[in-house]
Amino acid sequence: MSTTPNGTVGAGGTSSAARSAAATYWNPILETMHPERLREVQFRKFRRIVTWAYENSRFHRAHYQDAGFEPGDLRTLDDAALVPKVDKSHMRGIQRKDPFPYGDMLCVPLDRVVEFRQTSGTTGQAVYQADTWQDWEWWAECWSYLLYAQGYRDHDRVFLPFGYNIFVAFWAAHYAAEKMGCEVVPGGVLDTEARILKMQELQTTAMMATPTYVLGMAEKARAMGIDPHTDLAVRRITCAGEPGASIPSTKQRMEEAWGAKVFDHCGATEIGAWGFECEEQSGGIHVNEGLFLAQVEDLETGALIEEPGRRGKLIITALDRIGMPCVRFDSKDVVEWADGLCSCGRTYRLFAGGVVGRADDITKVKGVLLAPSAIEEVVRSFEEVGDEYEVIVVKRGDLDDISLKIEPAPGIDLSGDRLDGFLQCLKDQLRLKTNLGYKVEIVEPGSLPRYALKAKRFKDLRKVNG
Numbered sequence: 426m427s428t429t430p431n432g433t434v435g436a437g438g439t440s441s442a443a444r445s446a447a448a449t450y451w452n453p454i455l456e457t458m459h460p461e462r463l464r465e466v467q468f469r470k471f472r473r474i475v476t477w478a479y480e481n482s483r484f485h486r487a488h489y490q491d492a493g494f495e496p497g498d499l500r501t502l503d504d505a506a507l508v509p510k511v512d513k514s515h516m517r518g519i520q521r522k523d524p525f526p527y528g529d530m531l532c533v534p535l536d537r538v539v540e541f542r543q544t545s546g547t548t549g550q551a552v553y554q555a556d557t558w559q560d561w562e563w564w565a566e567c568w569s570y571l572l573y574a575q576g577y578r579d580h581d582r583v584f585l586p587f588g589y590n591i592f593v594a595f596w597a598a599h600y601a602a603e604k605m606g607c608e609v610v611p612g613g614v615l616d617t618e619a620r621i622l623k624m625q626e627l628q629t630t631a632m633m634a635t636p637t638y639v640l641g642m643a644e645k646a647r648a649m650g651i652d653p654h655t656d657l658a659v660r661r662i663t664c665a666g667e668p669g670a671s672i673p674s675t676k677q678r679m680e681e682a683w684g685a686k687v688f689d690h691c692g693a694t695e696i697g698a699w700g701f702e703c704e705e706q707s708g709g710i711h712v713n714e715g716l717f718l719a720q721v722e723d724l725e726t727g728a729l730i731e732e733p734g735r736r737g738k739l740i741i742t743a744l745d746r747i748g749m750p751c752v753r754f755d756s757k758d759v760v761e762w763a764d765g766l767c768s769c770g771r772t773y774r775l776f777a778g779g780v781v782g783r784a785d786d787i788t789k790v791k792g793v794l795l796a797p798s799a800i801e802e803v804v805r806s807f808e809e810v811g812d813e814y815e816v817i818v819v820k821r822g823d824l825d826d827i828s829l830k831i832e833p834a835p836g837i838d839l840s841g842d843r844l845d846g847f848l849q850c851l852k853d854q855l856r857l858k859t860n861l862g863y864k865v866e867i868v869e870p871g872s873l874p875r876y877a878l879k880a881k882r883f884k885d886l887r888k889v890n891g
């Protein structure tokens with residue numbers, strides 16, 4: 426087992442500063458590069474991948490020619506905005522063309538594809554994604570940056586309580602953990618109880634799961650008479666798939682339930698693992714700017730946003746992914762640049778609060794823009810509320826109506842004066858954070874749906890009901 430970070434020389438003959446950097450960063454050169462120099466690297470890589478896509482993929486060439494763009498138009502990083510964007514509808518469109526199943530988007534012969542993955546298709550038809558072996562090694566490299574930044578080292582025994590199959594989630598995490606020298610325990614086909622027992626037996630030190638499952642496992646462990654704090658040895662948890670680890674109240678719940686540090690990461694099948702929270706837990710997600718170019722666009726005007734504190738949509742490029750390139754992909758993730766750099770010493774910029782919503786999910790209720798994550802932040806900040814809740818939006822006549830169902834937390838008696846005070850406080854906080862009023866209903870503990878993977882706690886039934 427060796428922990429020599431990628432791209433560094435051995436410690437012999439290097440200065441103590443270099444040794445310290447090698448111990449802190451997976452790639453000390455890229456992660457601490459001066460911002461101006463980092464922009465230069467990004468520009469050169471961006472021009473290279475755009476040229477590659479133009480020259481080798483029929484889809485990209487036609488897409489760019491239709492917009493009157495050619496790679497020679499790229500003279501500075503500012504010109505990146507000239508490159509036409511790609512979104513999921515393009516990717517679905519090509520799947521109906523030959524050669525099956527990736528259409529004309531590939532930059533390499535089909536024979537060089539070694540990995541098939543598809544998106545989970547929560548919002549429509551699944552998108553198919555091809556990767557070459559080089560791309561697959563790149564995926565593991567992306568994940569190595571994030572695991573290393575979250576303190577994973579070769580002495581960790583990492584449990585993956587997840588049946589990874591056709592989706593990319595945790596495959597790359599698995600290989601990255603191996604690459605770093607961790608010992609990997611795949612807990613795929615086990616049920617939750619068996620997973621907890623295996624974690625107890627092996628005293629695994631880290632795990633990766635969705636926030637929903639992290640909370641669900643803690644609940645299950647306690648029901649089995651196992652205290653995650655004292656009987657299990659998990660001290661770091663990496664979350665994916667849902668925004669919970671970047672929502673302070675949800676993160677706190679998970680950390681308290683496990684006695685562990687909980688970290689967020691960001692990625693998508695079509696993009697790669699592009700962002701990570703570091704050990705400083707500074708309230709933001711680093712963009713891996715050595716491997717990705719992130720641009721933030723105003724949601725209404727499409728103008729680029731460079732300054733902190735203004736929300737926009739993330740347009741992202743994977744700078745080194747060659748088989749089926751991801752160039753200026755419209756991620757629909759809503760983000761905002763943080764003010765200043767992180768205290769960890771990385772020059773990689775941060776998105777404040779991680780991905781704060783999805784452009785798709787932000788919906789108008791009673792004329793007000795509502796992000797479901799804002800409701801989660803409020804609900805999870807009340808200790809009286811259990812881990813599950815449900816929000817349902819319906820139309821009554823011409824008016825939208827929002828109801829929130831919650832379960833009381835275990836051991837909490839919500840009755841009499843305490844109930845009235847709690848309900849008033851919850852409604853006030855919801856109004857303050859979302860500018861909307863809610864009907865709150867308290868339901869029996871255990872009566873709301875439980876989710877193993879990605880939860881669907883926000884249900885907009887207005888269209889269904891006509």
Ligand SMILES: [Zn+2]
Binds near residue numbers: 704767769771
């Ligand atoms: Zn940091």
